[in-house]
Amino acid sequence: MASLDIDQVRACFPALESGYIYADNAGGSQTTQEVIDRIVDYLSNTNVQLGADYFVGVLSTQRVAEGSFTIAELLNAASVNEVGFGPSSTMIFENIARALDNDIQPGDEFIITDEHEAHNGPWKRLAARRNAVVKYWQPTPVSADNPYSVTYKVEELLPLVSSRTRLAAISACSNVLGSLIPVEEVVKALRQRAKDQGARKVEVSVDCVAYAPHRKMDVQKWDIDYCAFSLYKVYGVHISASYVRSAALQTSITSIAHHFLKVDNDPYKLQPGGPGYELAYATTAVMPYLKSLTPEDDLEASFDAIANYEQELLAPLISFLTDAKQVERGVRIVGTSEINLSRVPTVSFVVVGQNAMKSKDIVGAFDKKGDIGIRYGHFYAYSLVDNLRPKLDVDDGVVRISLVHYNTVGEVEKIVEVLREVLA
Ligand SMILES: Cc1ncc(COP(=O)(O)O)c(C=O)c1O
The missing domain is CATH 3.90.1150.10 (Aspartate Aminotransferase, domain 1)
Structure with missing residues (x-):
């Protein structure tokens, strides 16, 4: 290697x-020099409103769209239509939770890890709005000598799963503990237990903010429905990226965009406004940087x-x-x-x-x-x-x-x- x-x-x-x-x-x-250069380039040469038909408008639209392709590749999303941008991961998770309002029933259960509030608060608020129940998957010590040697154990997650489980919100990496949750393994075990219990519909949201700088994400392999990470922690700039599986986009999410926009199968359904264009374009420099780290490209x-x-x-x-x-x-x-x-x-x-x-x-x-x-x-x-x-x-x-x-x-x-x- x-x-x-x-x-x-x-x-x-x-x-x-x-x-x-x-x-x-x-x-x-x-941030890499190339990211900085692309911001300057965008603002110097293509800084107009997206969607226009004049030459510069076409170019700016194309550049921001290239940002989405980078995000889709970073997440290994099945389609670019599953990814979007937001000002922060905090905002993205809040938007996802708000857009889920209509698909949550009283008594539905959410299981959440005790991690960054950006990925706890939105689910707790959603639960309060819809009379859902919040259960916590808490980390416990692994060493008798150190009460703070805590980590998440899958055997402590599974008893929390019931026929009412509707959503699990986990962090792929803790921004305090530094420990990784084996997402694929955990999601598989969780879905199996939920199926055995007769759960109606289970969706999984993963906070990848502390994970993305260190490990490759793979939303398809993980079999998850929602995810976000922040480019300012992945050698880029202050903009964040969202993933919503297309099935969830179509069946669970109600649009929070303007009522007249036709966005049913589009990540724009979750974006009440456009992203920072120069920042979205600058993310295109993150991929070549990461790939340049080894000869395999x-x-x-x-x-x-x-x-x-x-x-x-x-x-x-x-x-x-x-x-x-x-x-x-x-x-x-x-x-x-x-x-x-x-x-x-x-x-x-x-x-x-x-x-x-x-x-x-x-x-x-x-x-x-x-x-x-x-x-x-x-x-x-x-x-x-x-x-x-x-x-x-x-x-x-x-x-x-x-x-x-x-x-x-x-x-x-x-x-x-x-x-x-x-x-x-
Ligand atoms: C694990 C984790 N989740 C979420 C966030 C929030 O990300 P953002 O600042 O993009 O809202 C952070 C930020 O530090 C984080 O470390």
Whole structure:
């Protein structure tokens, strides 16, 4: 398998030239020069309203449509008619939930993971509007030594499934725990259990925001109905992408677009307004960048190379945080401590016990040094952090170090050096 040429990778990102260590990538990634160039190109040469018949209008329409083809390929959607754009994943999930209003019956049950509020709030609000019931699939500890070593177990999901299950909303990757949910396996088990229970209609929504920078998405293989991810975390810009399976688009979704638009089989059904045109076009640069990472010119090969390389970043950080001295000091990883492909290099921890430290103070020490960006808090996975036991101060939350494939082992070693100093 091809490995990443890290110098070549870094040369694509102008922001990395300064040497600043970007370690808050789960918040947002850096952007390639080609993405920036396409924004400038769009605004310089084709910045007119879509749909017009004059020459420039035709060109601008074509460019925005190319953005949708990129998204369809990133998601492996069956058709470009299943994908759309929105200003944020938060907005996309809210729009999907609103458009589902007419297809939810009182007593229907939703099963949701305790993750980012963007993928909890819309379903909770939909349930409240339609008198549906919300059940939570909560993460539980895997290690007796660390109560915060939580992860999702499929055996805890299945008992939640009943004949009334209508929707499951899961996160493919936790933006706090860094752990991946094996979507294909989970959805298969869930659908089988729902069928056995006699469920009428089950749809699955997947939050791919924390997943998409690290692994290849495949909505067909996963057998899911709804999905969203944000390009600003996938080396692009502040625009997000939606997936709605065509069957769901036709039978579950009521249009939230203008009443006179004929959009029954069109993702525009879910888009009450147009996307940022220059941003939609700029997403077309994400695909060639990803494919350029390996000689195969293939998305799967590139994500395999990313996943393998990220293990090298994970190892020194997890090894430091779990060594006997740090454990004695009170360091506890929030999430699992495995160094394997079941997680991405988003690593959260707290310092508890007699010499407890506030997450804010740990991050503050990094901020004082001025050359490494990390962050603390609940990262909008509010319920996840709120439900951890022993209870944490939710607003102080966890310290999160989140890396992607353009980070280097040298950078991780520098982060570990500062941690060693701060925790001494
Ligand atoms: C897992 C997860 N889901 C959803 C979101 C919300 O995405 P957006 O900022 O595009 O609304 C985030 C943002 O941090 C996230 O990490």
